[in-house]
Amino acid sequence: MSEMDNRPMLLEVDNLQTHFRTMDGVNRAVDGVSFHVRSGETLAIVGESGCGKSVTAMSILRLIPEPPGKIAGSIKFQGKDLLKLSDREMRAIRGNDISMIFQEPMTSLNPVLTNGQQIGETLRLHQGLNAQQAEARAVEMLKLVGIPEPERRVREYPHQLSGGMRQRVMIAIALACNPKLLIADEPTTALDVTIQAQILDLMKDLKTTVGAAIVLITHDLGVVAEVAERVVVMYAGRKVEEARVGDLFRTPRHPYTQGLLGSVPKLGSSLTGETTRLAEIPGLVPSLKQRIPGCVFATRCPKVTELCRAVPPALQEKAPGHIAACHYAEVEGVAAA
Amino acid sequence: MWAYIFRRVLATIPVMAIVALFVFSLLYLAPGDPAAVIAGDQASPDDVERIRASLGLDRPYLVRFGEWVFNILRGDLGTSIFTNLPVSHMIMQRVEPTLSLMVVTLVLSVTIAVPMGVVAAWKQGTHADRAVMAFAVLGFSVPVFVVGYVLAYVFALELDWLPVQGYTPLSQGLWPWFENLILPSIALGTVYIALIARITRATMLEVLSQDYIRTARAKGVGQRAILFLHALKNAAVPIVTVIGIGIALLIGGAVVTESVFAIPGLGRLTVDAILRRDYPVIQGVVLLFSFVYVLVNLVIDLLYTLFDPRIRY
Numbered sequence: 024m025s026e027m028d029n030r031p032m033l034l035e036v037d038n039l040q041t042h043f044r045t046m047d048g049v050n051r052a053v054d055g056v057s058f059h060v061r062s063g064e065t066l067a068i069v070g071e072s073g074c075g076k077s078v079t080a081m082s083i084l085r086l087i088p089e090p091p092g093k094i095a096g097s098i099k100f101q102g103k104d105l106l107k108l109s110d111r112e113m114r115a116i117r118g119n120d121i122s123m124i125f126q127e128p129m130t131s132l133n134p135v136l137t138n139g140q141q142i143g144e145t146l147r148l149h150q151g152l153n154a155q156q157a158e159a160r161a162v163e164m165l166k167l168v169g170i171p172e173p174e175r176r177v178r179e180y181p182h183q184l185s186g187g188m189r190q191r192v193m194i195a196i197a198l199a200c201n202p203k204l205l206i207a208d209e210p211t212t213a214l215d216v217t218i219q220a221q222i223l224d225l226m227k228d229l230k231t232t233v234g235a236a237i238v239l240i241t242h243d244l245g246v247v248a249e250v251a252e253r254v255v256v257m258y259a260g261r262k263v264e265e266a267r268v269g270d271l272f273r274t275p276r277h278p279y280t281q282g283l284l285g286s287v288p289k290l291g292s293s294l295t296g297e298t299t300r301l302a303e304i305p306g307l308v309p310s311l312k313q314r315i316p317g318c319v320f321a322t323r324c325p326k327v328t329e330l331c332r333a334v335p336p337a338l339q340e341k342a343p344g345h346i347a348a349c350h351y352a353e354v355e356g357v358a359a360a
Numbered sequence: 361m362w363a364y365i366f367r368r369v370l371a372t373i374p375v376m377a378i379v380a381l382f383v384f385s386l387l388y389l390a391p392g393d394p395a396a397v398i399a400g401d402q403a404s405p406d407d408v409e410r411i412r413a414s415l416g417l418d419r420p421y422l423v424r425f426g427e428w429v430f431n432i433l434r435g436d437l438g439t440s441i442f443t444n445l446p447v448s449h450m451i452m453q454r455v456e457p458t459l460s461l462m463v464v465t466l467v468l469s470v471t472i473a474v475p476m477g478v479v480a481a482w483k484q485g486t487h488a489d490r491a492v493m494a495f496a497v498l499g500f501s502v503p504v505f506v507v508g509y510v511l512a513y514v515f516a517l518e519l520d521w522l523p524v525q526g527y528t529p530l531s532q533g534l535w536p537w538f539e540n541l542i543l544p545s546i547a548l549g550t551v552y553i554a555l556i557a558r559i560t561r562a563t564m565l566e567v568l569s570q571d572y573i574r575t576a577r578a579k580g581v582g583q584r585a586i587l588f589l590h591a592l593k594n595a596a597v598p599i600v601t602v603i604g605i606g607i608a609l610l611i612g613g614a615v616v617t618e619s620v621f622a623i624p625g626l627g628r629l630t631v632d633a634i635l636r637r638d639y640p641v642i643q644g645v646v647l648l649f650s651f652v653y654v655l656v657n658l659v660i661d662l663l664y665t666l667f668d669p670r671i672r673y
Contacts, residue, residue: 084577084578086574086577086578114580114581114582115580116580117577117578117579117580118578118579118580118581119580122578122579123578125571125574125575125578127571130570130571130572131571131572131574131575132572132575133572133575133576133590133594134572134594134668134669134670135593135594135596135667135668135669136589136590136593137669144576144579144581145579145580148579148580148581149580180669180670182669182670193575196575196579
């Protein structure tokens with residue numbers, strides 16, 4: 024369990040704080056999140072809607088509009104702090120060293136530019152290819168992501184493709200310049216289940232061919248189990264747990280993670296006669312506009328005590344490579360440690 | 361596509377027929393008697409009656425309409441009551457100044473207004489945005505002739521940079537031609553610029569919040585390419601629509617502008633014809649303007665396909 028990962032460090036996010044100034048106060052969408060990604064590694068960031076995972080992803084590429092947003096902390100990519108770069112330096116990284124795919128394949132492609140133009144644009148921008156070279160490479164990329172008849176598709180427009188095909192085009196755009204890091208923000212959420220599996224397989228394949236590290240943002244624990252090596256669990260703008268994927272699924276230490284895992288329906292459970300009610304986490308994510316004195320999960324935690332409401336638990340290594348922010352995590356299932 | 365163009369051209373026939381009926385009827389019903397105008401103040405009722413008969417004004421309405429349409433179809437717009445020249449000939453003589461004024465205004469307005477709207481949308485809420493919006497409101501509320509006289513006073517009379525009035529044909533050189541059109545074009549274009557800039561801003565604001573703009577940013581595309589390639593092409597359809605609709609504005613404005621700047625164009629011809637109750641000329645000009653407008657609309661519909669691949673006919 025304790026083998027050291029000695030792949031070089033690629034991305035180090037330290038105390039990331041992304042706040043939005045709104046009419047009625049500051050929304051602390053991301054509040055002091057730290058994590059790292061090594062070269063070629065796949066890290067999943069999971070959590071409910073509104074927990075700050077997408078904002079974290081957008082913050083890495085500095086795609087948060089400032090103002091009203093404000094990003095603080097440090098985001099080191101290959102040792103360089105992205106937050107200190109000029110706009111021009113940042114543009115040279117976007118789509119080139121770090122690229123991103125989004126949740127909505129139906130709306131994330133520009134409807135008035137051909138698929139080829141959209142794939143070729145990054146190549147022309149970052150690799151200085153001319154129009155013909157870019158188109159030739161776009162055809163190769165379409166072939167790589169498994170789009171049939173790439174020579175024809177390259178001149179077609181996004182509306183002539185299905186949702187799954189569009190997401191493949193998005194992936195082609197993202198991988199065109201052989202990025203070192205691919206941020207995938209819910210890449211399969213908007214797709215049919217069968218297409219989801221195809222896209223996930225494609226991402227796994229391409230990860231080995233291109234060798235990019237992946238930060239996968241998702242709320243789908245099935246996806247996490249399938250592709251991730253390590254997992255960061257976020258709740259209310261904070262990281263509450265981090266572990267290798269096997270450890271997390273085997274021994275979740277934070278009550279929130281336990282709740283998340285418990286709320287996944289088990290296939291066929293109704294057939295075997297165990298008609299138990301699906302577990303849920305009661306309540307809602309708290310408003311991120313007020314400072315929470317104790318643990319952010321206290322309002323919904325089944326194991327909450329006075330201590331939780333008063334003192335915020337620190338992130339602590341509960342087992343090798345397994346971090347959680349809970350006062351009572353040691354007590355819960357530390358059998359392996 | 362060609363089938364569509366053909367169908368659209370066919371569809372202009374009933375439109376033009378209705379316009380023709382309107383044009384003919386309006387003047388028929390309008391007060392004032394051209395025969396009396398031509399005859400002059402000292403004419404006896406008999407004289408007026410004689411002139412009326414010679415013009416064919418005493419015959420029934422439908423007969424005259426049928427005859428008129430039939431002649432138009434042969435390319436004969438009739439003869440001016442006042443000058444006795446063929447109307448088509450009079451129009452041809454006046455087309456160049458008006459066409460020049462419209463084209464220069466159109467080009468000038470679009471090249472000024474679209475970037476203005478784009479910048480306003482990009483810099484939403486800043487002073488630049490507010491300045492554009494203030495101009496748009498102002499441009500809308502000040503009439504053409506006021507802008508025209510102020511421009512002529514400042515730039516022609518006081519500063520003496522540009523000619524006050526008049527028109528020089530293109531055949532006498534590009535600059536003399538253009539020089540005479542600068543002030544009229546700005547005067548005529550002010551409302552048009554305001555209109556286009558506003559629509560451009562509004563449409564761009566909507567487009568800039570779309571997911572694909574975020575995608576473009578994530579790809580490392582620079583601000584200029586995002587605005588003018590990724591966003592503007594998506595915003596093009598409403599903008600082109602307004603540019604087209606605005607041509608009606610230009611046609612109306614040209615009449616006033618030509619009067620202010622003494623440009624011998626179709627606008628002046630129209631005003632003069634109306635003052636003299638020169639029916640055939642009025643009918644000819646109005647019919648021509650309507651035809652141009654119908655044509656412009658067709659061109660706009662076809663332009664849509666150029667900007668938005670999802671639109672196919």
